[in-house]
Amino acid sequence: MSNASSPTGDPTDLLRAALAGSAGGFTELRYHRKRQRVLGVEQGRLDTSQSTEHTGVAVRVLEQGTWGFASTPELEVNAIRRAMDRARSAARASSAVRRTRIEALPPTGLATGRFEGPGVQESLDRGVEELLDLVLGLERSTAARSKSLVSSSCAYSEIFEEKGIVTSDGAGAWLRQVRPELRVLAVAGKDGEIQRAHRAIGVSGGWDCLFRSGPAEDLGEQAAKLAVDLLAAGYPEGGRKRVLLSPELVGLLTHEAIGHTVEADFVMAGSVAAGKLGQRVASELVTLCDSGASEYAEGACGTLSVDDEGVPTQRTTVIREGILESYLHNRESAAHFEVEPTGNARAWEFTDEPLIRMRNTYIAPGESSFDELLGGIEDGYLLEGAANGQADSNGEFMFGTQAAYRVQNGKRGKLLRGVNLSGQAFDVLSAVDGVGSEFKWDLGSGHCGKGQPAKVDAGGPWVRTEVLLGGRQ
Amino acid sequence: MSAPSTAVSDPAEVRARLLKRAQQAVEAALAAGADQAEAFTSSSEQDSVGLEKGDLQLARSQSAEALGLRVFSGARMGFGSTNQFGGDALTDLATEAVALARMAPEDPAQGLETCSALGSHGELVSADLWNEPTAGIVRRAGDLLELLRACDPRISLDSGSVGASRSSIAVASSAGAASAESDAALSYSLFGMAIDGDDVGGFDYTSDSTRKLAGFDESLALGVQRFGEGVLGNLGAGASETYRGPVLFRPEAFVELFLSPLIGAINAKAVQRGRSALASKLGESIGVDWLQLLDDPADLGLAGACAFDREGVPARPTPVVTDGRLKTFLHNAYTARVEGRQSTGHASGGTRSVPGIGCHGLCMAPGSGGTEDDLLRQLDRGLLVGRFSGSVDPVSGDFSGVAKSARWVAGGQIRRPVGETLLAGNAFELLGHLIAAGSTAERIGGSMRIPSVLVDQLSVTAG
Numbered sequence: 026m027s028n029a030s031s032p033t034g035d036p037t038d039l040l041r042a043a044l045a046g047s048a049g050g051f052t053e054l055r056y057h058r059k060r061q062r063v064l065g066v067e068q069g070r071l072d073t074s075q076s077t078e079h080t081g082v083a084v085r086v087l088e089q090g091t092w093g094f095a096s097t098p099e100l101e102v103n104a105i106r107r108a109m110d111r112a113r114s115a116a117r118a119s120s121a122v123r124r125t126r127i128e129a130l131p132p133t134g135l136a137t138g139r140f141e142g143p144g145v146q147e148s149l150d151r152g153v154e155e156l157l158d159l160v161l162g163l164e165r166s167t168a169a170r171s172k173s174l175v176s177s178s179c180a181y182s183e184i185f186e187e188k189g190i191v192t193s194d195g196a197g198a199w200l201r202q203v204r205p206e207l208r209v210l211a212v213a214g215k216d217g218e219i220q221r222a223h224r225a226i227g228v229s230g231g232w233d234c235l236f237r238s239g240p241a242e243d244l245g246e247q248a249a250k251l252a253v254d255l256l257a258a259g260y261p262e263g264g265r266k267r268v269l270l271s272p273e274l275v276g277l278l279t280h281e282a283i284g285h286t287v288e289a290d291f292v293m294a295g296s297v298a299a300g301k302l303g304q305r306v307a308s309e310l311v312t313l314c315d316s317g318a319s320e321y322a323e324g325a326c327g328t329l330s331v332d333d334e335g336v337p338t339q340r341t342t343v344i345r346e347g348i349l350e351s352y353l354h355n356r357e358s359a360a361h362f363e364v365e366p367t368g369n370a371r372a373w374e375f376t377d378e379p380l381i382r383m384r385n386t387y388i389a390p391g392e393s394s395f396d397e398l399l400g401g402i403e404d405g406y407l408l409e410g411a412a413n414g415q416a417d418s419n420g421e422f423m424f425g426t427q428a429a430y431r432v433q434n435g436k437r438g439k440l441l442r443g444v445n446l447s448g449q450a451f452d453v454l455s456a457v458d459g460v461g462s463e464f465k466w467d468l469g470s471g472h473c474g475k476g477q478p479a480k481v482d483a484g485g486p487w488v489r490t491e492v493l494l495g496g497r498q
Numbered sequence: 499m500s501a502p503s504t505a506v507s508d509p510a511e512v513r514a515r516l517l518k519r520a521q522q523a524v525e526a527a528l529a530a531g532a533d534q535a536e537a538f539t540s541s542s543e544q545d546s547v548g549l550e551k552g553d554l555q556l557a558r559s560q561s562a563e564a565l566g567l568r569v570f571s572g573a574r575m576g577f578g579s580t581n582q583f584g585g586d587a588l589t590d591l592a593t594e595a596v597a598l599a600r601m602a603p604e605d606p607a608q609g610l611e612t613c614s615a616l617g618s619h620g621e622l623v624s625a626d627l628w629n630e631p632t633a634g635i636v637r638r639a640g641d642l643l644e645l646l647r648a649c650d651p652r653i654s655l656d657s658g659s660v661g662a663s664r665s666s667i668a669v670a671s672s673a674g675a676a677s678a679e680s681d682a683a684l685s686y687s688l689f690g691m692a693i694d695g696d697d698v699g700g701f702d703y704t705s706d707s708t709r710k711l712a713g714f715d716e717s718l719a720l721g722v723q724r725f726g727e728g729v730l731g732n733l734g735a736g737a738s739e740t741y742r743g744p745v746l747f748r749p750e751a752f753v754e755l756f757l758s759p760l761i762g763a764i765n766a767k768a769v770q771r772g773r774s775a776l777a778s779k780l781g782e783s784i785g786v787d788w789l790q791l792l793d794d795p796a797d798l799g800l801a802g803a804c805a806f807d808r809e810g811v812p813a814r815p816t817p818v819v820t821d822g823r824l825k826t827f828l829h830n831a832y833t834a835r836v837e838g839r840q841s842t843g844h845a846s847g848g849t850r851s852v853p854g855i856g857c858h859g860l861c862m863a864p865g866s867g868g869t870e871d872d873l874l875r876q877l878d879r880g881l882l883v884g885r886f887s888g889s890v891d892p893v894s895g896d897f898s899g900v901a902k903s904a905r906w907v908a909g910g911q912i913r914r915p916v917g918e919t920l921l922a923g924n925a926f927e928l929l930g931h932l933i934a935a936g937s938t939a940e941r942i943g944g945s946m947r948i949p950s951v952l953v954d955q956l957s958v959t960a961g
Contacts, residue, residue: 063851067771070605074598077579077850079564085556092556098563098581115557118632119547122640123554153601161603175772212773212893219775221893263740263920263959294551294656295693376562378548415887418656418691419698419735421917423900425889445888445898447920447961476657493961495888495898495920 035139036189037197040082043105044191049113051087051130053196054105055333056080056189057375064156066164067178074157081375084108088116090126094378130356133366135196136337140330142202143323144231148185151232156181159207159241167209167245173253175214177245181207184480188333196335204229204326204480206470209244213252220258220442222251222410222427227469227480228324237324251410251428254440261429261441266494267405268446269398269459269487273467274408274426276483279313279386280468281414282422282450284483285475287343287351288369288381289358297420297450301349307454309347312389316340317368319385319466319482326469326482327384331368334379338368344454355381373477380475388485391460398459398489400435406494407432410443411468420450429494446492453490461486509628509666512541513618513678516563516668519583523567524670526592532569532599534610535592536671538808539565540849545632546661547639552646552654554639558661559632566849567591571599575608579850611811611831611841615676619805622681622798623664626711630662630684642686642718649726652733656690656701660718675810683707683801684714685944688721692729699732700917702884702903707801707944728884728903735917738881738906738960744933745921745956746873746882746907749940749948754886755897757791757860757948759925760784762892764818764826765855766833773893775926776824784824785929790863791819793828793844800859801944808845808853816842818860830855861947865935873936873952875910881919881958882907888921895926901958918961931955 036056044054058080065073081098082105093116097108164179183205190198206227213220224244228234270278285291286298293299298306307313317338319325331337334356342350352362355370358381370379399407410427425445431438465484472478520537527535541563548556566579569592576598578591639660646655663685668678687705691698704725706717747755760776768774776784795804795813807813809831817825829837830845830853846856867873874882881904888899901919905912936949 069603070607071575071602072767073577073852074575074602075577075579075851076594076598077566079579079581079850081581091554094556094558094560096560096562111559115545115559115632119554119557119636119639122547122636122643125553153598157601157603178771214772219773219894221773221891260922263922263957265961290550291656294690295654295698297698376560378556378558412889417700417887417902419700419732419917421700421900423887423920425898442896443889443898444922445900445920447900447918449918493918493920493959495900495922495957495959 035199037191037199039100040189040191043102044193047109047193049086049088052109052193053085053334054191055083055372055375057083058187059374060185062156062183063180064160065178065180066160068176069164079374082108083372083375084112085378086112086116087127088113089120091116091120091123096376127357131360132194133356134337135192135194135335136198136331138198140198140200142229144234145201145203147231148183148203163209163241163245166242167211167249170246170249171253173213173215173256174211174249176212177210179209190331190333190335192335198331198335200331202229202329205232205235207235207241207244208470209248211248211252213256215256218256220252220255222248222255224248225470227326229326229328230324234324255442258440258442261406261444261494263494265491267402267491269402269407269432269489271409272465272484272486273411275388275485275488276468277411277414277424279388279485280383280481280483281416281424282453283313283343284315284383284386285416286420286450287353289352289354289362290381292352293358293361296418298349304349305347306349306451307344307347308457310391310460311344311347311454311457312342313344314340314342314389315353315383315386317384320387321464322466325385325466326480329384332370333372334370336366336368336370338384341367353381353383355379371479373479377477380477382475382479383473383481386483388460388488390462390464390486393459393461395461395487398461398487399432399437401459401489402432402435405432406430407437408446412443421447422450423447445495447495448492453492456491457488459489461488509620509623509680510618512666513668513680516541516666517670517676517678519565520668520670523565523588523592524672526588527567527569527596528672530592530596531571532596533572534570534672536568536610536669536675537565538669538849540665540667542663542665544661544663545635546659547635549639549643549655549658564849567595568852569595569599570609571596573604573606573608574599574602576602577852607832607835609835610671610673611809611834612673613671613675613810615674616806616810616812617677619679622679622709622803624682624710627662627682627684627709628664630711635660635662638718642722645719645722649722650730652692652694653726653729654690654693655688658688660686669810671810677806677810679805683709684711686718686721688725690729692733694733697733699729700735700902702728702732705943709798732903732915735915738916738919738958740960741958743956744877744880744952744954745958746877746950746952748884748950749942751883751886752951753942753946753948755890756925756929759890759892759895761857764828766827766829767855769827770833770836775893775895779824780827782824783822784819785822786932787822788865789819789822789929789932792817792861793857793859794861795858797859797861799941802858804858807843808847811841811843811845813843813858828855859945862939862949864937864939864949867934867936867952870936870950873934873950874907874912876934877907877952878910879908882912886921890925895924897925898922920959922957923955928953928955
């Protein structure tokens with residue numbers, strides 16, 4: 026895609042010019058350019074080869090005790106000022122309906138300067154030919170893995186973002202970041218039975234980081250083998266079971282079961298985490314954090330230096346050794362709880378307002394080896410391979426797994442088909458009796474949804490606990 | 499580009515402008531060396547009020563335009579999308595899309611379907627809704643909040659919205675497509691739970707979208723009432739029972755568990771690529787003999803109503819399942835070319851990606867099961883499920899997940915809310931175990947008409 030839509034140089038110059046002389050209360054301007062390249066191939070046919078780019082400026086104002094929002098795709102001062110007028114008009118028109126007025130946002134440390142993530146220039150320089158070779162080659166090699174495969178597909182997606190964030194109280198940040206991801210799907214069939222398996226990776230960074238665990242072909246090999254093996258696999262038995270969760274499932278657990286319940290907007294609406302600060306909510310083996318940095322290992326996909334309110338991100342310890350210590354905040358909720366904002370305000374595109382979202386959420390590594398964790402299960406399951414997940418207001422969560430292995434007397438048994446598992450978030454964390462020492466980010470592909478998508482990551486070590494499995498009766 | 503206006507635009511003028519832009523993009527692509535090209539462009543204006551924590555949170559005034567350009571160089575395809583239209587933006591977009599196409603491997607099925615110009619359609623727009631001022635949206639948001647506050651203090655609205663949107667689309671191609679359509683909608687959504695002391699109930703939600711101002715306030719009041727009943731009913735959830743047998747699904751849950759994988763399995767691309775469990779079932783029975791499914795783009799009561807699909811092909815009512823037999827797979831131009839047939843007019847999507855395949859407005863015929871009370875009596879003992887939170891494998895049909903807004907039924911009556919209850923089964927197998935459907939098909943989120951359905955042979959696991 027051409028660079029015609031990008032202002033030359035620092036986009037905060039344009040925003041500052043638009044803001045100059047602006048009357049009224051708090052104003053937040055965000056230049057947001059998003060370029061996405063997607064290539065998808067299935068059975069040797071290139072279904073998608075696209076480059077999309079959408080750019081504009083978001084305006085959020087605090088006027089008469091409430092928020093107004095507008096956006097414009099026009100990258101010039103007068104258009105941005107018109108959007109500011111529309112945002113103010115919207116706020117004023119709705120102000121009378123709002124019961125709890127927002128006071129002026131308390132001063133806080135705001136970011137200024139330039140922030141560039143790893144891999145940006147490498148991505149901008151990489152031609153489509155290289156991407157084509159990657160997806161065509163990976164799909165071809167995957168399809169050749171087994172005669173039992175009836176279909177295979179591969180997709181590469183890469184999001185490049187450039188932002189400028191300027192607020193009337195001092196933020197002035199220019200950010201550029203790239204997030205590539207690669208996924209492969211294998212579908213196996215036999216005697217009318219169809220099973221599928223996928224493998225996906227996604228990072229914030231360059232390709233050296235994307236392929237840090239091995240070459241792309243490994244993903245195809247793993248997906249193909251699992252899809253074929255699942256054809257002959259049975260179903261786990263449903264019920265409350267002792268389980269050993271893989272790092273990606275631990276990531277899902279931290280994100281779905283805990284992360285959403287501690288987003289401060291949800292807390293204020295009455296989530297199960299409300300009123301529990303300082304209380305024990307998990308085993309003392311559990312320390313759970315959400316960080317704007319890629320802790321322990323590079324490349325976590327939710328990494329960002331500055332959030333979309335201009336607040337520098339930080340590592341937020343949500344649960345420390347089992348005690349609930351903090352919620353996740355934007356500036357408004359931080360003011361409500363009289364704490365500092367944690368840098369969790371994020372918007373998907375220029376047409377979206379910032380919401381409280383997670384970044385990289387994880388359980389900190391413990392001291393147990395994998396063999397020690399597995400050896401401690403007399404009768405249960407080893408679960409791996411993340412599917413989707415959701416959490417409820419009452420703390421009940423569910424997430425899907427691709428595969429399960431029966432564990433008896435500390436030994437991994439035969440492969441079984443994946444199931445969904447569920448439980449009460451704090452109960453499941455309280456039941457944790459083993460935390461592994463090896464850490465892995467493993468949820469960098471796909472999106473979290475909360476009205477808007479968001480790129481996040483999650484992970485941790487292997488963790489042993491107890492959950493409810495949804496097997497067959 | 500022209501400046502977004504705060505004044506409400508004339509829908510006919512918007513359509514004409516979009517169609518002209520789409521045609522300009524096609525011309526730019528041909529000039530850049532494409533053999534064929536298709537442009538899809540959209541424009542939207544939206545005024546909305548966001549609700550959080552039982553209060554108004556943010557008011558929005560939005561306008562946006564975008565264009566997607568698909569080009570073909572022989573049997574090679576490339577695609578680009580932009581929201582920038584100044585200077586040489588369309589030429590740059592066309593140049594890059596053509597470059598992408600020239601790098602792509604050949605696929606004999608790539609290309610456009612010869613299409614008739616359908617012209618400009620404004621039938622979906624009601625003038626009063628198109629011109630609804632921001633003040634009307636704010637007033638309705640205030641009404642909604644007051645209705646909620648008057649319901650029960652235990653109800654907690656986590657988030658919601660009230661909004662009016664005006665949108666227009668146009669598609670033009672070098673194969674003859676030249677069509678434009680405008681639409682307007684008024685919508686609301688509510689998402690939250692009830693809290694009673696330490697008891698936090700499970701989420702529930704409701705939403706609706708209509709094309710007319712008349713009746714919207716009544717729909718909103720009914721939505722608030724149902725939302726309140728739903729979240730309050732989730733309080734005090736207790737244990738369920740483990741069993742294998744019948745479960746009564748309300749429409750949303752039936753869609754999630756059974757119709758979503760069905761729609762995925764009749765997508766012609768899934769069939770052609772070996773990932774449809776129904777690939778060999780065309781013309782054969784796939785469920786009970788009273789199962790009737792119709793995709794109806796002419797139903798103006800549904801949000802997906804339209805005159806043409808994403809590729810400009812006329813959209814027509816399509817019987818999908820008749821008397822339990824699968825009548826058709828759904829095609830866009832690509833899958834139709836693979837089989838040397840005509841598209842069924844089911845190309846879906848917007849400006850940001852190549853056309854996919856989807857339904858416009860799926861309608862399941864009501865059954866003879868009567869009211870929900872009648873269905874509960876027929877169930878006698880077991881689970882009533884309002885929503886489903888879990889995984890449904892669109893390839894195999896296997897599903898596993900948590901029953902939400904679930905109630906335990908005994909003696910044909912709802913006895914108590916239940917939690918930590920998991921469902922498992924296979925959607926395609928269970929279509930043959932439908933026991934009865936309710937006598938009324940409900941509008942689901944304004945986009946489908948589906949009754950409640952009693953289904954046998956579910957695996958239910960209690961926590």
